[in-house]
Amino acid sequence: MKLGMIAGLVVWTITLKAQDDAxxxxxxxxxxxxxxxxxxxxxxxxxxxxxxxxxxxxxxxxxxxxxxxxxxxxxxxxxxxNSFPDSIGVQVDGQFLRPGIDYLVHPASGSAEGRFELVHLTAADLFSAERKAMSLGVVAGKAAVLHWPATKNTDSLARFAQLEEELMHYVPVVKVVRGKLTWSVAQDARPYPLVEVMDGLVSDSSAVLDLQVRNRMLxxxxxxxxxxxxxxxxxxxxxxxxxxxxxxxxxxxxxxxxxxxxxxxxxxxxxxxxxxxxxxxxxxxxxxxxxxxxxxxxxxxxxxxxxxxxxxxxxxxxxxxxxxxxxxxxxxxxxxxxxxxxxxxxxxxxxxxxxxxxxxxxxxxxxxxxxxxxxxxxxxxxxxxxxxxxxxxxxxxxxxxxxxxxxxxxxxxxxxxxxxx
Ligand SMILES: [Zn+2]
Missing domain, CATH: 3.40.630.10 (Zn peptidases)
Known part of the structure; x- marks a missing residue:
């Protein structure tokens, strides 16, 4: 084989590889x-x-x-x-929130429709058995807003998640999210929805929540x-x-x-x-x-x-x-x-x-x-x-x-x- 032919073959091979890649x-x-x-x-x-x-x-x-x-x-x-085929609506004090951008519903959310008075809770309101019983009495028939302290401690985060999921058995829940919204899929559903709302869209003085959340368990x-x-x-x-x-x-x-x-x-x-x-x-x-x-x-x-x-x-x-x-x-x-x-x-x-x-x-x-x-x-x-x-x-x-x-x-x-x- 002549040198020119070898060079030609190399160029041809490289061209073929580039074509393959493309x-x-x-x-x-x-x-x-x-x-x-x-x-x-x-x-x-x-x-x-x-x-x-x-x-x-x-x-x-x-x-x-x-x-x-x-x-x-x-x-x-x-x-x-659990799935959410129907239109979802969330308003805080009359302000419409955008699904996927301003809020997500927890994947294990149940259904709730109507207007709810907001009760603001912190970790301290739920940690001890006595305080928790009292808080549940206060939020009955209303909706709870959870204000957790900022933490990266995985034990605390797991404890907060557990409290959130517990509350979903009693009332609709709003959770304030710092950082980004991240969704998932659940194999089960709880009685009430939990709405994860971006920080800044719900404040300490937010008073009214309008909800239209309907889940469908398949x-x-x-x-x-x-x-x-x-x-x-x-x-x-x-x-x-x-x-x-x-x-x-x-x-x-x-x-x-x-x-x-x-x-x-x-x-x-x-x-x-x-x-x-x-x-x-x-x-x-x-x-x-x-x-x-x-x-x-x-x-x-x-x-x-x-x-x-x-x-x-x-x-x-x-x-x-x-x-x-x-x-x-x-x-x-x-x-x-x-x-x-x-x-x-x-x-x-x-x-x-x-x-x-x-x-x-x-x-x-x-x-x-x-x-x-x-x-x-x-x-x-x-x-x-x-x-x-x-x-x-x-x-x-x-x-x-x-x-x-x-x-x-x-x-x-x-x-x-x-x-x-
Ligand atoms: Zn994956």
Missing amino acids: QVLARGRAHVDALTSPAFHGRGYVNNGQAIAAEYIAGEFKRMGLQPVKADYFQPFAFNV ARNPARNVLGMVKGKSKSWVIISAHYDHLGRMGPDALFPGANDNASGVAMMLELAQWFSTHPPKHNLLFVAFAGEEAGLVGSEWFAVDRPIDLSKVKLMLNLDILGTGDDGIMAVNATVAQEHYARLVDVNFKGRFVNEVRARGPACNSDHCPLVKRGVPALFLYTLGGAAHYHDVNDTGASLTLKAFAPIHALLRTFIAKVK
């Missing part, structure tokens, strides 16, 4: 845009957004030619979940994990997972798009499936989109109990949750347990210079790897580091995500997965 990023972006669009309703329980997302993912698996593990791509289960609400496989040459498995559910909607006006959490991880999982559908792997690959993560790892727990594959044959589970930035690299949770896998991931990254850093954390039960780790499955949970990102609020939109390291992470993971021993 395609991976473009398709990843398209997945994030689809999953976060209003038509998917935040992939929660209002308008059954989670079921729409499940169909989308199964459609992608089918398009790529992934095989189902059983009759189809779905692993059904059910769980109780009993045994159907949900589905979505599973697709690519057959390998060995009898072993590598699981690549990402949860697709998010928080949904709080009434028709507050949408939680869940771009970083976890449209980004689903996009990566789908793009890895896309890659391996045309690049035969060594081990069987099982791509899993979990449901019910935000409600308490319900989908992955069901997967671990139902066992669609032999878990003793799983070499590694790679769980992807929050992959939208990556300016500072990625974090590997459970790295101190799955040490060999972590060391290989670091080595692959060192040789390929994909991301700035692959950092290690110990075990943590903070995403869908946890129920499988408990059953002895080796696992790494990866999330991105650095960059601006929103968490569990209405601002976690597709437009806010840079996907800065999406293509390099894809290149790192497809190289790493091919090398899993």
Whole structure:
């Protein structure tokens, strides 16, 4: 081969790689845009957004030619979940508050409608049994505003949360929030709502609360994990997972798009499936989109109990949750347990210079790897580091995500997965 030809080949190879990266990023972006669009309703329980997302993912698996593990791509289960499909209204002294921006209702809120006189309570009013009994007498038939002292002490915060949830059994509650509003999903509901209002919108002299909060408990609400496989040459498995559910909607006006959490991880999982559908792997690959993560790892727990594959044959589970930035690299949770896998991931990254850093954390039960780790499955949970990102609020939109390291992470993971021993 002449020098010119070699140079030409190098340029051609680099151009191809750049094209690959650009395609991976473009398709990843398209997945994030689809999953976060209003038509998917935040992939929660209002308008059954989670079921729409499940169909989308199964459609992608089918398009790529992934095989189902059983009759189809779905692993059904059910769980109780509290939801807020109806219009929500909150006014303090006649001033309308904006849902998702000025306030959130606690995910385990019950219903309350009407006008309530506000009674202001501090921690001291509730700590001792006598004071608490007296305070409950005073707030009966009214609504309580809780003024907690600013603290970062986790014991105090846990104690405050316990008192709040207790009060939700007696009266509507308003809690003053300093910092940011962060929503969640609850599997149960208490008799009354708790409204979390941004500091400054309710003061010591606020006197009247108008509430229109209606919850709907969905009993045994159907949900589905979505599973697709690519057959390998060995009898072993590598699981690549990402949860697709998010928080949904709080009434028709507050949408939680869940771009970083976890449209980004689903996009990566789908793009890895896309890659391996045309690049035969060594081990069987099982791509899993979990449901019910935000409600308490319900989908992955069901997967671990139902066992669609032999878990003793799983070499590694790679769980992807929050992959939208990556300016500072990625974090590997459970790295101190799955040490060999972590060391290989670091080595692959060192040789390929994909991301700035692959950092290690110990075990943590903070995403869908946890129920499988408990059953002895080796696992790494990866999330991105650095960059601006929103968490569990209405601002976690597709437009806010840079996907800065999406293509390099894809290149790192497809190289790493091919090398899993
Ligand atoms: Zn998540």
